[in-house]
Amino acid sequence: MMKTIEGGICAAKGFKANGIHCGIRKNKSKRDLSLIVSDVKATAAAVYTTNLVKGAPIFVNQKHLADGHAQAIICNSGIANTCNADGIEKAEAMGQLVEDALGINKDDVIVGSTGVIGMPLNLTPIANGMAELVAGLDYDNSGLAAEGIMTTDTKKKEIAVSFDIDGVECRIGGIAKGSGMIHPNMATMLVFVTSDVAITSEMLQKAVSEDVKTSFNMISVDGDTSTNDTFAVLANGMAGNKLIDSEGEAYDKFCEALHKVSVYLSRKIAGDGEGATKLLECKVTGGKTDEIAKKVAKSVICSSLTKAAMFGADANWGRVLCAIGYSGADVDINKIDVSFKSVKGTIAVCHNGAGVDFSEEKAKEILLEKEIEILVDLNDGGFDATAWGCDLTYEYVKINGDYRT
Amino acid sequence: MMKTIEGGICAAKGFKANGIHCGIRKNKSKRDLSLIVSDVKATAAAVYTTNLVKGAPIFVNQKHLADGHAQAIICNSGIANTCNADGIEKAEAMGQLVEDALGINKDDVIVGSTGVIGMPLNLTPIANGMAELVAGLDYDNSGLAAEGIMTTDTKKKEIAVSFDIDGVECRIGGIAKGSGMIHPNMATMLVFVTSDVAITSEMLQKAVSEDVKTSFNMISVDGDTSTNDTFAVLANGMAGNKLIDSEGEAYDKFCEALHKVSVYLSRKIAGDGEGATKLLECKVTGGKTDEIAKKVAKSVICSSLTKAAMFGADANWGRVLCAIGYSGADVDINKIDVSFKSVKGTIAVCHNGAGVDFSEEKAKEILLEKEIEILVDLNDGGFDATAWGCDLTYEYVKINGDYRT
Numbered sequence: 001m002m003k004t005i006e007g008g009i010c011a012a013k014g015f016k017a018n019g020i021h022c023g024i025r026k027n028k029s030k031r032d033l034s035l036i037v038s039d040v041k042a043t044a045a046a047v048y049t050t051n052l053v054k055g056a057p058i059f060v061n062q063k064h065l066a067d068g069h070a071q072a073i074i075c076n077s078g079i080a081n082t083c084n085a086d087g088i089e090k091a092e093a094m095g096q097l098v099e100d101a102l103g104i105n106k107d108d109v110i111v112g113s114t115g116v117i118g119m120p121l122n123l124t125p126i127a128n129g130m131a132e133l134v135a136g137l138d139y140d141n142s143g144l145a146a147e148g149i150m151t152t153d154t155k156k157k158e159i160a161v162s163f164d165i166d167g168v169e170c171r172i173g174g175i176a177k178g179s180g181m182i183h184p185n186m187a188t189m190l191v192f193v194t195s196d197v198a199i200t201s202e203m204l205q206k207a208v209s210e211d212v213k214t215s216f217n218m219i220s221v222d223g224d225t226s227t228n229d230t231f232a233v234l235a236n237g238m239a240g241n242k243l244i245d246s247e248g249e250a251y252d253k254f255c256e257a258l259h260k261v262s263v264y265l266s267r268k269i270a271g272d273g274e275g276a277t278k279l280l281e282c283k284v285t286g287g288k289t290d291e292i293a294k295k296v297a298k299s300v301i302c303s304s305l306t307k308a309a310m311f312g313a314d315a316n317w318g319r320v321l322c323a324i325g326y327s328g329a330d331v332d333i334n335k336i337d338v339s340f341k342s343v344k345g346t347i348a349v350c351h352n353g354a355g356v357d358f359s360e361e362k363a364k365e366i367l368l369e370k371e372i373e374i375l376v377d378l379n380d381g382g383f384d385a386t387a388w389g390c391d392l393t394y395e396y397v398k399i400n401g402d403y404r405t
Numbered sequence: 406m407m408k409t410i411e412g413g414i415c416a417a418k419g420f421k422a423n424g425i426h427c428g429i430r431k432n433k434s435k436r437d438l439s440l441i442v443s444d445v446k447a448t449a450a451a452v453y454t455t456n457l458v459k460g461a462p463i464f465v466n467q468k469h470l471a472d473g474h475a476q477a478i479i480c481n482s483g484i485a486n487t488c489n490a491d492g493i494e495k496a497e498a499m500g501q502l503v504e505d506a507l508g509i510n511k512d513d514v515i516v517g518s519t520g521v522i523g524m525p526l527n528l529t530p531i532a533n534g535m536a537e538l539v540a541g542l543d544y545d546n547s548g549l550a551a552e553g554i555m556t557t558d559t560k561k562k563e564i565a566v567s568f569d570i571d572g573v574e575c576r577i578g579g580i581a582k583g584s585g586m587i588h589p590n591m592a593t594m595l596v597f598v599t600s601d602v603a604i605t606s607e608m609l610q611k612a613v614s615e616d617v618k619t620s621f622n623m624i625s626v627d628g629d630t631s632t633n634d635t636f637a638v639l640a641n642g643m644a645g646n647k648l649i650d651s652e653g654e655a656y657d658k659f660c661e662a663l664h665k666v667s668v669y670l671s672r673k674i675a676g677d678g679e680g681a682t683k684l685l686e687c688k689v690t691g692g693k694t695d696e697i698a699k700k701v702a703k704s705v706i707c708s709s710l711t712k713a714a715m716f717g718a719d720a721n722w723g724r725v726l727c728a729i730g731y732s733g734a735d736v737d738i739n740k741i742d743v744s745f746k747s748v749k750g751t752i753a754v755c756h757n758g759a760g761v762d763f764s765e766e767k768a769k770e771i772l773l774e775k776e777i778e779i780l781v782d783l784n785d786g787g788f789d790a791t792a793w794g795c796d797l798t799y800e801y802v803k804i805n806g807d808y809r810t
Contacts, residue, residue: 053730053738053758083726085759117723118760227727304709305805312806318522321488322632325458333458353458354490355523394799400710401717 002163002257008142011160011173012196013238014039018136019148022129024078024115024122033126034148035098035133036073036192041108042236044070045205047212048229055080055228056087057111060095064107068201070234071104073192075112075149077177081121082113082227090121097127101134110232112190114177115151117227146175149190152399153177157268163257165250170197170239172257178221178269191216191231191265197254198237199244207255208233215262218294218387220302221273233258270388271371275395279371280310282387286378292329293378293385299327300374301389310372311391315340315363317349320374335379342369407568407662413547416565416578417601418643419444423541424553427534429483429520429527438531439553440503440538441478441597446513447641449475450610452617453634460485460633461492462516465500469512473606475639476509478597480517480554482582486526487518487632495526502532506539515637517595519582520556522632551580554595557804558582562673568662570655575602575644577662583626583674596621596636596670602659603642604649612660613638620667623699623792625707626678638663675793676776680800684776685715689790691783697734698783698790704732705779706794715777716796720745720768722754725779740784747774 010017019034044065048058064070074094081087091113095106113121136144146156160173174193199207208231216231237243244250271279282300287293300306303323309316317338324331338350344366349358366372415422424439449470453463469475479499486492496518500511518526541549551561565578579598604612613636621636642648649655676684687705692698705711708728714721722743729736743755749771754763771777 051727051730052736053726080723083723083755083759116721117727118755119723120760227723227730304801308802308805311802314806316521318485318488318524318632321458322456322522325456325632331457350488350523354488355525392802392805394802396709397713397716397797397799397802400713400797401719 002161002260005160005162005171007160008158008173009036009145009175009192009194010139010142012171012194012236014196014236015194016137016139017141017145018133018138019141019144019146020129020133020136023125024076031144031148032077033129033133034075034145035137036145036194037102037137038071038194038234038236040236040238041069041071042234043068043199043201043204044110044232044234045201045208046230046232047208049227051227053083053227055082055113056084056091057081057113058228058230059088060091060111061230064095064109069108070110071108072098072102073110073112073232074098075190076126077149077151078115079119079121080113080115080117080228083118084120090123093123094126097130101130112149112230114149114190114228142173142175149175149177151177152274153272155272157265157272159261159264161257161260163253165197165241165253168239168241170241171195172197172261174261174265176265176269178272189229193233193261195233195235196237196239197235197244198239198241199235199254203244203246203251204233204235207258211255211258211262215259215266218298218385219266219270220298220387220389221270267388270390273390274399275393276390277393278310278391280374280389280391281371282374282376284376284378285384286380287383287385288330288381290383290385292331293383295327295329296324296331296376296378297385297387299323300376301387304392307389307392310367311393313364313367315349315360315367320376321350321353324376331378332380337377337379339375340366341373341375342366342371344369407566407665410565410567410576412565413563413578414441414550414580414597414599415544415547417576417599417641419601419641420599421542421544422546422550423538423543424546424549424551425534425538425541428530429481436549436553437482438534438538439480439550440542441550441599442507442542443476443599443639443641445641445643446474446476447639448473448604448606448609449515449637449639450606450613451635451637452613454632456632458488458632460487460518461489461496462486462518463633463635464493465496465516466635469500469514473610474513475515476513477503477507478515478517478637479503480595481531482554482556483520484524484526485518485520485522485633488523489525495528498528499531502535506535517554517635519554519595519633547578547580554580554582556582557679558677560677562670562677564666564669566662566665568658570602570646570658573644573646575646576600577602577666579666579670581670581674583677594634598638598666600638600640601642601644602640602649603644603646604640604659608649608651608656609638609640612663616660616663616667620664620671623703623790624671624675625703625792625794626675672793675795678795679804680798681795682798683715683796685779685794685796686776687779687781687792689781689783691785692788692790693735693786695788695790697736698788700732700734701729701736701781701783702790702792704728705781706792709797712794712797715772716798718769718772720754720765720772725781726755726758729781736783737785742782742784744780745771746778746780747771747776749774
């Protein structure tokens with residue numbers, strides 16, 4: 001029985017964390033440096049942005065994770081360490097600071113940075129903050145680490161679940177930051193997950209690579225694929241289960257728990273998109289192929305016009321149909337049904353590609369809620385897909401009109 | 406010598422136009438029905454949206470233009486006549502109303518509709534308005550026709566040029582409406598162009614299809630490809646030039662004049678995007694191929710984050726580089742230079758993919774202007790491309806949060 005538990009990134013056995021304000025961000029009330037450490041070396045796997053412009057930490061992580069192992073994650077917010085001539089050198093230096101402070105080989109350190117692109121990263125506040133950061137490491141500090149990686153996020157994002165494999169209780173938990181520049185693939189900006197499951201690095205990478213296809217790669221805040229997106233998982237084996245080294249029941253249970261964590265964090269990232277007032281969930285059914293269902297769901301979630309209509313609680317379903325039409329997916333427009341759903345009920349607005357009479361009053365009541373489902377039935381096959389996004393608001397424009405100052 | 410002249414859609418010999426308020430739109434100060442008529446039958450060519458969801462008028466126009474000829478254009482605003490079960494029937498009926506009023510065969514009528522998708526088009530106000538619409542047809546009414554096709558546009562868009570072919574003076578002029586749901590391909594929503602040049606329908610279609618690649622298909626307001634985009638050209642031959650029936654100097658002169666008109670209208674559509682305060686022009690040079698240069702220019706113009714930064718006059722060039730990185734174009738990030746330019750000067754902000762020191766004060770001064778050029782040199786070959794867009798503003802969200810009411 002899988003169940004949600006407290007503890008976030010520290011819920012799994014043997015993981016300590018901390019987050020402090022070291023001075024990269026001007027606002028002293030904002031934490032800007034996080035550290036996550038496993039008591040023992042863990043298997044590790046990650047996926048990264050597909051943007052050709054990649055943050056310097058990504059090159060360093062690809063090197064450090066080549067052997068499938070890591071023991072710590074250090075991450076700053078405020079500066080992305082991207083498009084700087086000396087970025088890789090500085091990302092390596094962050095690993096070295098962890099080695100100096102904790103004796104963990106720098107090649108076993110995952111490095112993350114998020115914030116403004118193109119401004120140089122100042123290592124001095126990080127170096128000066130290491131003593132405080134390490135001193136505060138604790139098995140109960142997931143929340144502080146979650147805060148330390150936030151930029152324009154308004155809420156910290158953490159979750160953990162427990163589940164059992166062959167009678168052995170295992171845990172998996174994670175933290176995430178999202179907000180802006182969020183778009184498949186990868187969509188996450190930064191997601192760090194820890195687990196005490198014993199699993200080989202090959203199987204862990206397989207699980208992670210499979211998982212993102214229906215979690216983080218199905219969210220979009222603004223269509224801008226970030227340069228620094230990283231989804232990294234550490235599994236230290238301290239739960240004591242029999243090592244997962246192949247597919248089977250134990251692997252499936254791990255994947256199920258991982259997916260619970262990743263979908264929860266995906267929804268949190270989408271719902272806390274820059275300026276968002278609503279979480280949008282587009283559920284597509286009846287697609288001819290998996291790819292068609294995914295393309296349609298993503299296209300609807302990415303449509304600026306649909307997003308703005310949702311902000312205004314306007315049941316302008318023509319924009320949903322328009323977004324399906326330009327998605328590039330092979331669909332039969334004349335078979336499509338569309339409904340809007342929230343806790344206030346469900347209302348059908350389009351049948352067989354044409355409008356149906358509906359109560360504008362009821363539609364308004366449904367769309368004024370904070371979580372909206374856009375239900376699209378393609379009536380053309382057996383494949384489904386879900387994508388997550390948010391509305392487009394004045395606040396998004398405000399945040400991004402003057403981000404750097 | 407090509408020169409800009411007055412007269413818009415009526416500048417070419419033998420074209421009358423009018424625009425009235427017939428009652429499709431509630432606001433009586435907004436014209437909502439336009440008519441353009443050639444004294445004689447003209448060759449005609451058009452290109453349409455690539456959206457799978459197509460407005461009913463497009464199916465009708467494809468049929469009517471199959472023979473390469475037309476004599477009139479009727480177009481309403483307020484309702485798109487899209488996603489309605491009886492849409493095609495109603496679009497045909499609009500052609501019939503022109504036949505009844507003017508004796509022009511309905512198969513020679515181009516029909517246009519723009520506005521809300523999925524709401525039924527009421528033909529009664531159009532039928533009732535025909536007498537007034539026809540009575541007011543005049544060789545000097547381009548402005549009224551331009552107003553009659555506007556939706557959320559804030560400015561009417563018209564232009565005309567004269568040029569000579571073998572010593573014969575010829576004219577070409579057009580009107581356009583844009584504003585929202587504007588994105589390649591096609592990007593126009595509605596553009597109607599008239600000319601008195603004598604040209605075969607084959608050569609006219611060739612000219613139109615070639616022209617859009619570097620004009621209307623290079624603009625984006627919001628990434629949403631409209632369902633009703635149409636770019637239609639009528640050429641009635643009344644200038645008296647020798648019929649253009651093949652490539653050569655005369656054809657090139659016609660294409661040059663057409664491009665002057667289409668680029669002018671493209672810029673006007675982009676600069677008058679919904680809520681826009683600025684025209685953005687992304688000029689890419691040094692691409693390895695034409696396709697690469699175009700992809701990069703479009704990706705920059707479409708980036709919500711770049712658009713919001715331009716609204717805030719924030720020289721956040723990292724977002725430009727980010728948009729290049731996810732464009733899907735094969736570029737070498739480490740060779741890229743970026744500058745911002747306006748009437749206040751030019752400022753280099755990125756060299757070889759990394760930031761350079763620049764005066765934030767000077768950058769602000771440049772970016773506070775109403776027309777901004779984003780100059781991207783890929784330093785990787787000889788292909789250039791230009792794309793046009795606008796900033797992302799509070800007003801865009803406001804307009805689209807409650808469009809239907």
